[in-house]
Amino acid sequence: MRPFWSLPPSFADLAPEAKDKRILIVANPTSGGYRPKNLEKILGYLKEAGCQVSIRLTTRAGEIGDIASDTNLAVNLLVIAGGDGSVNEALTGFQNNAAAPDLAVIPSGTANVLAHELGLPKRPAAIARAILNHRTQPLHFGLANGRPFVLMASAGFDAEVVHGIPLALKRKFGKLAYVYTALKIGMTRRSSDLTIDVDGEHLTGKLAVATNGRFYGGPFVVCPNASVTTQGLHVLVLKKDDPVSALRFGIALMVGRVHKAKGVTVTAFKKARFLAANPVAAQIDGDPFGATPVILEAAQDNLTIVVP
């Protein structure tokens, strides 16, 4: 046993087998809360452990997808430093890569729901340790009109906010920008009716969220029984979206009770469709995704993701 005054083990001692590890870190410098200094520290720890590690900063949307779909990547681990949209791009790219490496995430982003789902650490040393330990779990995902989503796909008011939020405002004010945009849109919008076809049963509502995991919008629990590491999707249907109901649901969301709120149903499903007479805005993983109709199902495959 080490005497109590000795230094903690170095990263080189932690993972002797790391010397064979080839790691590519792809960082989205435009994601909310991006911290280049933290990335440098993580890079330093991984190099100290002997990993062959390189880093690439994206210069445009779509680049992460292109990298992830490259069948000549020749790495054991692709690490995405970014938010949920960046991870979604990697997942989408992996669909065209039969030799996809394992995935790890250095969380940034405005909400970063996946970080809450997996309990990802924030400190550089803890992130490096998780990457070196390389403990993995299957990451299940859903398909919306054939496009993968890791966390959620929805149609209705929240998607209108995702479509309407100005990027500069999101970068400057983070989550507050969502609140501001929601209030602004909420005052003038005309709500639409949705039909939600859940495994052949017809539900009606104003907002429908297909969720792959427990959380929504950050640390807020919407489906306590779900997890991104087990297969299966649930759909939350909100019956109303008038300002008073929206406020009630918002408060219920913040206290982790929205799934129990009056006017909310949660249903597990295999196949669902979000339909509307006139197109209703849709979003996946916090990025705009056109409009209804949206057809949803669980993907049969899964990825391998590093967990703490």
Ligand SMILES: Nc1ncnc2c1ncn2[C@@H]1O[C@H](COP(=O)(O)OP(=O)(O)OP(=O)(O)O)[C@@H](O)[C@H]1O
């Ligand atoms: N260099 C870049 N310039 C512009 N857009 C980029 C760049 N790199 C990646 N993107 C795009 O930025 C989008 C949003 O990124 P990301 O999700 O990581 O951050 P965020 O929006 O702040 O976080 P969150 O989704 O957790 O709220 C991604 O969908 C990705 O396509």
